[in-house]
Amino acid sequence: MAKAKTNTEDYMRMYRQMVRIRTFEDNANQLYLSAKMPGLTHMYSGEEAVAVGICEALTDDDRITSTHRGHGHCVAKGANFKEMFCELLGKEEGYCRGKGGSMHIADQSHGNLGANAIVGGSMGIATGAALRAKLQKKDDVTVCFFGDGATAQGLLYEVMNMAALWKLPVIYACENNGYSEYTKTEEIAAGSITARAEAFGIEAHQVDGQDVLAVNALTQKLVARARKGEGPFFIELMTYRYHGHHVGDINREYYRTKDEEKDWKDNRDPIIRFRAYLVDQGIASEEEIEAMNAEIKEDASAAVEYALAAKYPDVSEVDMHVYTDIKHACA
């Protein structure tokens, strides 16, 4: 494993955040399977080292834009379970008062400008946040998360062109989990993904997205450089999606084998790998780790219970927040 932070607290927080994401997703999946959650959701399980490695290199002033597979980004950027589960269940106390749901969670108090249900839809937003930082002479950095599937969208190339022309403090983080919905990435992406960024003169890196320390070390360096006006940057993070495209995508052998899934889970799981590293390096004992896992599990269960019992927004809210200055848009 690549060495990045040497601070035990930082390591333990990274581990905790990865487990929090996995635990959140396990609970969200159960809510779906038990028909307690309206609609569908897209699991981040398997990709935890990407969100955590990157977001641990950011401050609350730094922004991110997220995707339809966004719970991991949201947790990694500092969100609470309670408000997140409330949002997934459409409750008033959710981050968006139940108006956004899984695919639109935003948490601007931690710089999360929101998940986006249009594939590639937030690339302009992220780049615009970076443009604002440059115009207002602020040193915050924006990370734009998107998947390999989104590299097929034209918007990416329009905004990378402008980001490169104007040296904007934005980092394009392409989470390559091998699948564009139900299709292998190799069937939708011609040539090299990093070479596309390089064509604009953007420095591009490929990194093992299952190695949280490698992701974090690279991101720290790039964030520091972006703050100094050396951006933009592009990172392709090689990772894997444990679940289907969404929770309802159960029978998926027509596009990938169970053996392949098992191999990634058994041999490249980011949490198992990092846990072994922490024990091996004497940073934490098995007992300490088990205790932390149990505590997180308990937190999540409590948050789920809370959210299930929480109230829905009053029906009078349906036409609120359409405009900032018109209380009820349909009155």
Add this chain to the structure above:
Amino acid sequence: MREITLSQAVNEALAEEMRRDETVFIIGEDVAEAGTPFKVLAGLVDEFGTERVIDTPIAEPGFMGLAVGAAMTGARPVVDLMFGDFLFLIMDQLCNQAAKTHYMSGGKLTVPLVLRTNLGATRRSAAQHSQSLHALVAHIPGLKVAMPSSAYEAKGLMKTAIRDNNPVVIFEDKLMYQEKAPVPEEEFLIPFGEANVKRDGTDITLIGTSSMVQVCEKAAEILAKEGISAEVVDPRTIVPLDEATLLASARKTSRVIVVDEGHQSYGVTAEIASRINEKAFYHLDAPVLRMGALDVPVPFSPALEDITVPTPEGVAEKARMLVAGEMIHAA
């Protein structure tokens, strides 16, 4: 009072607001040294520099997306979309992102941006540079839509738009850029949602938007010579719509024609006529008529193009028939 062109009025409004608020910036194609093809922005770059009057590549979805992100994080972009016809290129960023962000975030995020664009046929520019597409965006909750009908409105509405915390789309009539109108030297704003009764009348109400306000005024002059007293009302913003003023006029005169340069079917004329039918039916002596652009792509040939847009003579003819009590179809 001094008279200035609509183009100068827009330029003044932008300059005043940019002096007042340093977070306001302009972004679009050829907005800086070129000052746009219509020269509306001429000279602004000299005062505010290329950091606040930003020339972009020809990439409408890209720069629209940047504006959304900049607006979400503390800037007030004014986007210059060279032709209204290019709206189709930016629909995702405008309608899925900008319009919905405040609502989807439960009121936490705001998108204070202005999209300046234009409308209007009879400039011999054919089907892709002549459309009046304001009904498309007026259909999307979360957007406000302003339609200035002279230099005076262009200035007052633009200043209000820039200070509004919602995404606002302003459609300028590109044939009116060089037309002069009295505009006060001292500062003024025109609030949204306040229609302007341009001419008092008692026999019939002519509701016109943007370019069609003048058409209605000329029709009213023709009718006056024949002893028919027409009231002319300009809604000025179609979202929000000053329904009260429109209904009051309809109840007073008992006959209404709605004139707008968008296509007639499923358009602004249909919406306004429908509201009057619903809310002033028992005050009406005749069906409310719609007059929009002909439901065809705008043709190039002057012989064809001129018959696609309502004219003063055409409006006067319909008004005459309504006042005479002739049952007519609105075709």
